[in-house]
Every structure is written in C-alpha cells, then in structure tokens.
Amino acid sequence: MKDREIFSALRTTAPCFIRLDGRSFRSTARALSLTKPFDQRLADAMEAVASLLLGRSGLSFQVAYTFSDEINLFLRTLPFEGRIEKLDSVAASYAASALTLELGLSDPISFDARIIPVSNDIAVEYLIWRQKEAWRNHNNAYCQWALGEEGYPPTEVQERLHRMNTPAMHEMMYSRGINLAETPAWQRRGVIVCRREEEYQGYNPVTEEETMTIRSRIVPDRNPPIFHTEEGRKYLSSLLI
Numbered sequence: 001m002k003d004r005e006i007f008s009a010l011r012t013t014a015p016c017f018i019r020l021d022g023r024s025f026r027s028t029a030r031a032l033s034l035t036k037p038f039d040q041r042l043a044d045a046m047e048a049v050a051s052l053l054l055g056r057s058g059l060s061f062q063v064a065y066t067f068s069d070e071i072n073l074f075l076r077t078l079p080f081e082g083r084i085e086k087l088d089s090v091a092a093s094y095a096a097s098a099l100t101l102e103l104g105l106s107d108p109i110s111f112d113a114r115i116i117p118v119s120n121d122i123a124v125e126y127l128i129w130r131q132k133e134a135w136r137n138h139n140n141a142y143c144q145w146a147l148g149e150e151g152y153p154p155t156e157v158q159e160r161l162h163r164m165n166t167p168a169m170h171e172m173m174y175s176r177g178i179n180l181a182e183t184p185a186w187q188r189r190g191v192i193v194c195r196r197e198e199e200y201q202g203y204n205p206v207t208e209e210e211t212m213t214i215r216s217r218i219v220p221d222r223n224p225p226i227f228h229t230e231e232g233r234k235y236l237s238s239l240l241i
Helices: 025-032 040-055 084-103 120-149 154-161 166-174 185-189 230-240
Strands: 016-023 063-067 070-075 110-117 191-204 209-221
Touching: 016 025, 016 084, 016 120, 025 040, 040 063, 040 070, 040 084, 040 191, 040 209, 063 120, 070 084, 070 120, 084 110, 120 154, 120 166, 120 185, 120 230
Parallel strands: none
Antiparallel strands: 016 070, 016 110, 063 070, 063 191, 191 209
C-alpha cells in the first residue's frame, strides 16, 4: 500500500516560506470574548507561537512575520528533505498545539499551511505583499468594528465597505475620532520575530578570566519599518540573508 501515498514524495526547494492561517478563528474569538478590532491577548499569543516555531519546533525557521491569525515562516535550509506533506503538517500542528496552550483553550483549533518557494529577491517582495495585506486587514477591521458599534447588521456592514478604498476608510474613521495612521504599529505593520546575536559577559573557571560569549536570542520587533520603503527593503534583506 506504500505506493498509494502518491503525494509523499512531493518536495519543495529552498529558500521558501510556509504560511499558516488560522481556520474558523471567529468561534475562538467569541469563546474568548476577544476585544475588537484588535485584541492584545491574541496578538501576544501569536507572537509567542511564532517564537516557539523558531526556537523549539526543530524546523530551522529563520524569520517569522505574523499579523492577525497568520504566521509566515522563512526557511533557508529544509528539514525532512523538503517533503511538502511533512513540512505543512508538522508546522500547522505545532502552531495549533502551541496556540491552544498559550490561550488556555478547551476546544481544538487548527491552521492550514501552504508552501511558497522564493528566491532572495522574491522573499523580500513576498513579505512586502503580506505586510500590505496586514495594512488592508487593519483598515477593514477598524471600519467593521466602528459600523458594528453603531448598530449596523453584518450584511449592511459588508455592503458599506464593499470596494471602499483606503482614503475613504481613513476619512470614515477620522470622522469618528480615530486616525488609522496612528494606531499601534503592530496592528498596522505586523510583528517580525527573528534571531539576534548578542554579546554576554561570562566567566571561564579554568582560566579564571572573564570572557565574552556570543549567544543567539529570539526577539520580536513590534515596530518594523514599512517594508516597501528603502529602509524596509534593507531591513528585510538583513534578516533573510
């Protein structure tokens, strides 16, 4: 029957991204009474899951970029010989388990996963694309929340926002006392999680001398630059090398 596993030999090339998306998170949001339009508790939990994926999943992720219920994971070296079924299933199941623990959930949750092969240049463009999606998600979330607070039913909210462009959304929220360009950076730009090498002062008991040691730490950046700017492109290139 082994020959019936017809997709098990499918492989990806490096570098690549794995994108994880939360499935049916609306029911989870209701169960947790999450704050709209953005909930700090969920954001912190997603950041923690991204950190665990980099540090403890054993999958050699180099960088993570997360916003809303999405995590993008960059791989330059491939575990499992690049086998797509293994990469997708292990990454998605690990993220679901980690988020369940972080949020103390009693009901199961899930992520779907997809693999995006990239080159060095395309890796930068990919994250620019995902950050633009974070910005669109941010604007839409605020407008949906504002109209819902004013009593509009969901169907009418969708009708009002259908094809509304960014300037119109800004004007809508500005008239309600909220400047969408001044909301917390993590809501507008997402969060980068990466490894940083830092020097630590230590002590060598054999030589009885103080020594400097380089250690790698996983750290979040909750205020990344706008990726499509020159500063942002340089920032991404430094992370993806």
